[in-house]
Amino acid sequence: MSASSLVAEAVWKDIESTRAVTDDQLSILHFLFGKNFERATRIVDQRGIKRISGELSGRFVFQVVGESRRKEEYFCFAENYCACYSFFYDIVNRGEQLCCKHQLAARLASSLGACVEVKVSDEQLALLLSKL
Numbered sequence: 656m657s658a659s660s661l662v663a664e665a666v667w668k669d670i671e672s673t674r675a676v677t678d679d680q681l682s683i684l685h686f687l688f689g690k691n692f693e694r695a696t697r698i699v700d701q702r703g704i705k706r707i708s709g710e711l712s713g714r715f716v717f718q719v720v721g722e723s724r725r726k727e728e729y730f731c732f733a734e735n736y737c738a739c740y741s742f743f744y745d746i747v748n749r750g751e752q753l754c755c756k757h758q759l760a761a762r763l764a765s766s767l768g769a770c771v772e773v774k775v776s777d778e779q780l781a782l783l784l785s786k787l
């Protein structure tokens with residue numbers, strides 16, 4: 656794990672424990688993620704993050720709304736996967752960023768407890784994940 660990932664991880668943990676973001680944390684996140692962090696906060700402000708979880712297993716995936724006018728939604732795991740184009744292009748192929756704005760939005764919303772919670776059966780969740 657890179658140093659910046661470790662820093663980001665520590666900040667998320669702090670936010671999770673207080674359910675609030677301080678100015679210092681905001682500047683760190685902004686420093687680490689730049690424009691993507693601004694985009695992510697806009698998505699959180701729109702309540703654009705669903706946390707879809709299996710009733711019994713508690714396993715979950717995020718569904719995050721995009722910023723284009725078409726309002727596409729992307730399935731994503733905050734730590735390691737997003738179905739959007741930027742994830743494959745900027746992160747997997749070029750290794751230029753730590754994560755995309757949807758992953759950031761998911762992480763921020765879940766740290767703040769600001770996700771829209773959706774419960775589905777574990778069968779439905781499995782079916783959903785099998786299509787990723």
Ligand SMILES: [Zn+2]
Binds near residue numbers: 738741757758
């Ligand atoms: Zn994404």
